[in-house]
Amino acid sequence: MKPVFKLGLCAVVVASLAACSSSESRRQASDDFEYLESAPLSEWQNLPDQQPEFSGAYTIPNRDFAGPTGRNIDIRPPQQILELIPGARYERDAKGVTVWMPREEQSERVWQTINTLIEENQIPVRTSSIDGVETDWLVWTLEDDDEVIESRYTVVPVSDRSRSGFRIDMIEWKRNGQAENVSVDMRDRYSAQMTNMITSRYDGDLREEARIRAAQLVKNIPISLGKDRSGLPVIIARAPYDVFWERLPAILGQLGMTVEDRNRSQGTLTVKYKAPDDEFWEEIGTKPLQLDRDNYNIQLGDLGNRTSINVTDSAGKPIAEEQLASLSPVLVAAVERLNLN
Template sequence: MKFSHQLVLSSLAVFVLSACSGGANQRRQAKDDFAYLNTPALKELNLPQDAEPQFYPNYRIPQGEFAGGIGREVDIRPPQQILELIPGARTEHKQGETTLWLLREDEVDKVWQTALDMIEEQNIAIRQQTSTLIETDWVSWVAEDEDVELGARYQIDRAFAGGRHGFRISLVDWREGGKVMPVTATNKERYNALMTNLVTARYDLDLREEAARKAEQLVKSIQVTMGSDRSGFPVIIARSPYNVLWNRLPSILPAMGFTLEERNQSQGTIKAKYAAPGDEFWHDIGVKPSNLAPGTYTLLLGDLGNRTSINVTDSTGKPVEKQLLEDMVPVFAVIAEKQAQ
């Protein structure tokens, strides 16, 4: 059967310690040898006839038939964890299947579309598809901690229970080095998580790109006016969210004649040195020259929700006069508009 595509595990999907050395087996198996497999079977303890045995329950060996791998069959790699990249999503693991539960149907719609987009972009063939189910063809996994090329087929479906909307990924077929093998619980859990992380990482990337596009639109329609803070000192009010304005100031301020020296986003401070532009600058922007004296100034930004306040102080920490701020407002507005065009 033909491989539909080959996925190379990135840092978003699998974490491999750079300090590890050697082959894939050394990363999957214990460092020491497997001499413990040659341990003689336990024997019944023979006690003198009158002796009364006493045992600590801490070391009592559980009784029963236990199935599981031993020796080289044991995979010591830490289990894969689902990256919490979808706000409000809750992860459920059941019988090796991974389900993301969300509160709203439109959120699942977006995750579902993200999975479809990723499958199409990676050229993964689809064996079956309905409005609530996708069954993929073989997907090849290549990883440093695997000694052979792995193949997997997935079933992705939507679920609904208890007022919640779910997105479920389940590994249904498995092969190693081109040979079809039974799906083990370990492989099912590990490679379900990896595929889920690829989908959630792509979803997170799409959200951030959309936020960046919206931020760019907000900058294009930015409005700048005068206002006052709680103490009554004059401030500039930019009708733009704090994060949006913060990302734009490194390009706006130099165009106004400021040279940035220090920036601290958590404190909302920008230290910059001002040098008055020449007459050609003022003629080009169509604004009367500002009387702001050359020197070092500190801009203090305040987060007001959908607006941002800008307080300006001189090198001594004294707020600049109201008239100087009023002179800066039209310059700020014109530069921001020109850069958004």
């Protein structure tokens, strides 16, 4: 009975703490604020005949600084921009966010994404033209906000020499239905939120298209062992990176490899290998993989209409050439086996 009683008491305490934790308390520091009562700076007084020596490293500029103090300071970490577009650059400033796309066709594609969000009314619009979009009120619901936050933006295309992309600026802000002067921190947080909304949809649409193409093209993925530019062995799959990336987990699953982690923008997969039984190898008609039961890292490289495949062990060392050579025909057999299912 005693352990049960203790567990019940802990549960009550946790529940009480959770109930007392509001979005306001999660945004505020809980320590003392005695620094707000500090005496103002005074002029340094030198002793008679003293030659003062000062370092400019700690000089405080002589001007007024505007900003929150004490409990008005939002202690939450900044809203991160999800870097879902490989090669894109994100520039944040006091007014908003600029996203530079790596290629012109990607810039055009992101505007297709924005237009799709507008058509689906996920981005309500007041005005729209070739020069950009002025949104209506977007309502944000975040875990750490009990308040109703609304904001409006302009989203415009930008270009600079050979670069192109889009720019997001917040133009109005409301809290619980009341218009307010937005702080720099809130402008930064919700400009990043708007950016993530667009880039997440862009990434999701590309993934879905790649999945469909992968399903259509999986029957025609020649795989062979070759050499890279430095003469080292590498497996080459004659399929675009996006297509092969979407299909590879299913192929690896046929071989007893469980994908534990993967990063599409970096082209990396972490897999755990457990060798299938002899019956499996007889069924697919290849020799067993010359791999130990271990974790492996698979690195894919984008070669245009082809994809390179490199494998390293759990220590980060490339597997031996004979091991890589044993993987190539097994991947081919796994693709063929998927085609029959």
